[in-house]
Amino acid sequence: MAEILVLAEHVGEDVKKVTLELITLARRFGEPSVAWTGPGAEQGQARCAEYGAARMYVADDTAFDDFVVAPAAALLAQLVGEKSPALVLLAGTAQGKEVAGRLAVKIDSGVLTDAVDLQPGDDGPVAEQSIFGGATIVHSRVRRGTPIVAMRPNAVAPEPEAGAAEISPVSLAGEATGARVTNRVVAERSERPDLTEASIVVSGGRGTGGAEGFGIIEQLADALGAAVGASRAVTDAGWYPHQFQVGQTGKTVSPQLYMAIGISGAIQHRAGMQTSKTIIAVNKDPEAPIFELADFGVVGDLFKVVPQLLEEIGKRR
C-alpha cells in the first residue's frame, strides 16, 4: 500500500487535533506515516496509533525548536527521498503552509494549501479549495512531483482506527541554518480551544460596542466550550487582541458551529468563516449581509439576546 507522509503538529507530547484529522485523511490514500519533530513522540505514540498511523519517523533534534521552518522542511524532503510517499499532508496553519512551501521547492513538487477536502482521483489526489471569500469552489491537483497538500483544520473529522504507530528514529541530515529562535513567548493561555481548531467559534463584532461589551462574547464562548473570535472592526479598535481576528487578513476558521454576534458580515469577514458548517447570527440590523449566510438568525439587540441565551444554556445543563 502507498505510504502517506503526515507532518505531526504537536505541543510537546500533546498531539494536536489537526494531526489526527490528517492521519484519518491519509487512510483514504494509503498507509499513514507520521513525521514527528522534536521530543514527545513516545507519549504521543498512543494517540497516533489510535487513529491509524502505521509508523512514526521520529527526529528528536533540537534544531526544530532552534530554527524556523527550514529543519521541518528538510526532514520531510529527506523522508520523501528515502520513502517515496504518494502524498505529503500538512496542517494548513501559517507555519504548516510555510513548511509546505519550502518542501515544494526542495523536491520540485506542486503544493496546494487551505484544502477543505481531498479525494482520490484518476491523476492523483484532488483538493477542494474555497476561494474568494468562499464564493468559488475550486478543485485542483498536483501534476508534478509528490503532491504536497496543506489541509485547513477541521476539514475532516478524526475517526479512530487501530494502527501500530511503530516508532523509527531518524536523524536530520545536515546542519540546521537560517533564522534562529532566541525566545518563545506564549500568550496567557486560556482554557479555551485554539481558534483555528475549535469545533465551535463565537465571534463578536462592532455591535459589542467596546472591550467591556465584548465580555459577553467570552461568556457565551465559555458556556459552549468554544473559542473566541473577533471581527476586524473589533481588533482594529483594540477591543480584543489582534490574533483573534477572523477574516481575510486574519484567521480562517471552519468550525461545526460559528456564531456571529454583532457582526455585519462584510466580505472581509466572510472570507474567514464562510466554510463553517452551521452559522448563527445575531444583529440588530435586518439588512446585515451576515443573515444571507446564517442558518439561523435573530434580528435584535445582542445585549438582550445573548444574556437570555446564556440563561437558557444554563437551564439545559
Add this chain to the structure above:
Amino acid sequence: MNIVVLVKQVPDTWAERKLKDADGTLDRASVDGLINELDEYAIEEGLQIAEAQREAGADAEVTIMTMGPEKAAESIRKALSMGADKAVHLLDDGLAGSDALSTSYALAQVLSQTGFDLVICGSESTDARMGVMAAMLAERLGVPQVSLASKVAIDGSSVRIRRVSEDGYFEVESTLPAVISVVEKINEPRYPSFKGIMAAKKKPVQTMSLADAGIDPALVGLGGAATEVVDHTQRPPRQAGTVVKDEGDGGVKVAEFLAAQKFI
C-alpha cells in the same frame, strides 16, 4: 542597504472575482486591481527601515518588485508614490498562469540579478492566500527566512523580528541578507502625498522580460506550473436560513436551534 519589497497586484476584494472558464486562472482583466493589502505593510516597513538607515548615515534604497500584467504598473506607481525609489516590473505573457512554485522561481531569478540585502513581502495575498512566498524564496535564494513578523529591528548586519505564532510569538534573529514577511498591523502604511505622487512619475521603472531575467519559459506560466485547476464552480448560495425578529424570546429561540442541532 538594498531593500526589495515584493508587491502583488490583486483584484479588489469588494469586486466580484472570477476564474476564467478556459484555464481556471484568475480573470484579472475584468476587475479593478490594487496593491495586496499586506504588501502595503511591507512597503511601509521597507521605507521605515531605509529611513532609519539613512538617519544613521548609511545608504539605503527601496526597490519595488512586481510580477504581473501591464495593469500592475498602477500598483507600482502607487508604491513609488509612497516613497520607494525605483521599481522592477517582471512583465511577460509567458508568465500568465504561473503557480506559487513557478512564481517563486521567477522572482528568485530576478532577485539574483538585482541583488538584495533584505527582501520584504506581505505574509500572504488576498487572492490566492497561500502564505508560502517568503518561505519559497528563502529556500530558493539560500538565505534565512524571517517571516510572519509583527515587529522588525535591523541592527548592523542582522535582523531581529517577532514572529507571530498560534499562541503568542517567537523572537527570531538572523544575519542579512534575509527574506522577511510581515503581518497586518506591523505599522500604519502611509498615504502617498501630492509631492510623492508627482515625484513617482519620474522614478525609474525597469521592465524585464523572461529573457532579461534569465527565466526558462518552460518553468513558468500555465505549462510550467506544478499544479492545475481541474474544475471550478460558484458556490451555490447557502440554503436560506431562518431569520426571526427578537420579540423578547430571541435568546430562547437560539437555544432551541442549538439544542435541535445538538450543540447544547
